[in-house]
Amino acid sequence: RQTGLTALDYGFVNTAATRSAITFIDGDQGILRYRGYPIEQLAKNSTYLEVAWLLIYGELPTADQLADFDERIRHHTLLHEDLKRFFSALPHTAHPMSVLSSAVSALSTYYENESDPHNPEHIELNTVRMLAKLPVIAAYAHKKSIGQAFLYPDNSLSFVDNFLKLNFGVMSEPYEVNPVMSRALERLLILHEDHEQNASTSTVRLVGSTGANQFSSISAGINALYGPLHGGANEAVLEMLGRIRESGESVQRFVERVKNKEDGVKLMGFGHRVYKNYDPRAKLVKESADEVLAELGISDPLLDLAKELEEIALNDDYFRERRLYPNVDFYTGVIYKAMGFPTRMFTVLFAIGRLPGWLAQWREAGTDTHTKIGRPQQLYTGAVRRDYPGTV
Ligand code: CMC
Numbered sequence: 001r002q003t004g005l006t007a008l009d010y011g012f013v014n015t016a017a018t019r020s021a022i023t024f025i026d027g028d029q030g031i032l033r034y035r036g037y038p039i040e041q042l043a044k045n046s047t048y049l050e051v052a053w054l055l056i057y058g059e060l061p062t063a064d065q066l067a068d069f070d071e072r073i074r075h076h077t078l079l080h081e082d083l084k085r086f087f088s089a090l091p092h093t094a095h096p097m098s099v100l101s102s103a104v105s106a107l108s109t110y111y112e113n114e115s116d117p118h119n120p121e122h123i124e125l126n127t128v129r130m131l132a133k134l135p136v137i138a139a140y141a142h143k144k145s146i147g148q149a150f151l152y153p154d155n156s157l158s159f160v161d162n163f164l165k166l167n168f169g170v171m172s173e174p175y176e177v178n179p180v181m182s183r184a185l186e187r188l189l190i191l192h193e194d195h196e197q198n199a200s201t202s203t204v205r206l207v208g209s210t211g212a213n214q215f216s217s218i219s220a221g222i223n224a225l226y227g228p229l230h231g232g233a234n235e236a237v238l239e240m241l242g243r244i245r246e247s248g249e250s251v252q253r254f255v256e257r258v259k260n261k262e263d264g265v266k267l268m269g270f271g272h273r274v275y276k277n278y279d280p281r282a283k284l285v286k287e288s289a290d291e292v293l294a295e296l297g298i299s300d301p302l303l304d305l306a307k308e309l310e311e312i313a314l315n316d317d318y319f320r321e322r323r324l325y326p327n328v329d330f331y332t333g334v335i336y337k338a339m340g341f342p343t344r345m346f347t348v349l350f351a352i353g354r355l356p357g358w359l360a361q362w363r364e365a366g367t368d369t370h371t372k373i374g375r376p377q378q379l380y381t382g383a384v385r386r387d388y389p390g391t392v
């Protein structure tokens with residue numbers, strides 16, 4: 001019999017590990033708010049950096065505060081030239097998520113004397129550094145995977161436009177940002193900025209609770225996001241759609257296989273631990289998918305396939321009884337693909353989106369006087385005491 005154990009909760013379905021004032025979710029009603037502001041209003045009217053400020057500091061910034069924040073981030077976009085050589089040591093086949101998490105760990109080695117997790121100046125500086133440098137690292141991971149030269153950041157551009165240029169610009173050729181792509185990417189990034197205590201954010205908090213700095217905590221968060229049940233689902237959705245199309249299997253037959261749990265196949269991009277009626281982000285992403293593809297003049301049969309799949313699943317008892325609906329990852333891949341991102345970059349885009357949330361949550365945990373080292377209990381199911389042969 002174990003003492004002190006009050007509940008066994010696989011997957012933390014019922015257990016809160018923290019208080020938080022950052023993000024509110026009502027899973028039954030499909031509500032998501034950052035610091036009280038509805039996600040629909042922010043996605044329509046705000047910018048990635050404005051929302052980042054809101055999440056991190058708790059209020060919308062004034063025009064001066066936002067301009068100063070933007071300026072400080074532009075000032076820190078360059079990577080040390082030695083860190084750029086880090087990418088040469090990796091195979092071009094490396095998954096960009098592995099490259100991103102490794103490079104964020106490596107980034108910390110440049111700031112070891114300025115990474116005290118209890119020093120407010122260091123925390124502030126590294127918040128800005130990460131917002132400035134992670135998009136550059138992400139774009140270099142992309143360039144590395146397609147064998148193209150890295151570009152220097154263009155600090156005359158906005159955050160999102162600079163990111164697009166770093167990904168799609170080619171050395172010594174002019175690059176013109178497509179405003180449709182820019183706005184669509186900004187909106188998608190905003191939708192991903194925070195989502196309370198999901199697996200990667202909980203990882204960031206858990207690692208942070210040991211006294212680890214922001215770089216270590218966030219590189220751990222990136223690794224947690226990589227899994228296909230979490231952020232990796234956006235890549236898995238596109239692969240699933242591609243496989244259905246290439247195999248010629250009917251959508252109905254695929255859904256039957258999901259329902260029969262054949263080979264553990266799941267409908268990727270469906271289901272959520274918290275949303276049991278609909279995911280408000282998925283609704284906005286679906287609207288965006290139609291708009292963006294139309295504005296970019298792209299017609300993608302995978303979008304039609306995704307809609308057919310959604311339609312069949314939503315009218316099927318298996319999905320209805322289990323309250324499984326499309327989540328944020330179901331339609332994002334179709335948009336990223338239309339923008340020209342390779343499938344393996346999709347989860348990296350999620351990570352850049354989620355970065356402000358991770359930073360805000362790490363900082364909140366650090367100022368919460370109740371924060372303790374995270375240390376879950378277990379229910380022991382192994383052997384009772386026994387003696388090593390020959391000792392008795
Ligand atoms: N396809 C088929 N069946 C499913 C799915 C799915 N996508 N999701 C859940 N189920 C079934 C599951 O098999 C179980 O059935 P049964 O009662 O017969 O055993 C039932 O629904 C309850 O599922 P669960 O696994 O207990 O639910 P969970 O809250 O533990 O898992 C989830 C949530 C998101 C991991 C899961 O729905 C899933 O694996 N979805 C596919 C992956 C995905 O799209 N992930 C992205 C999540 S949203 C963005 C993010 O957080 O990164």
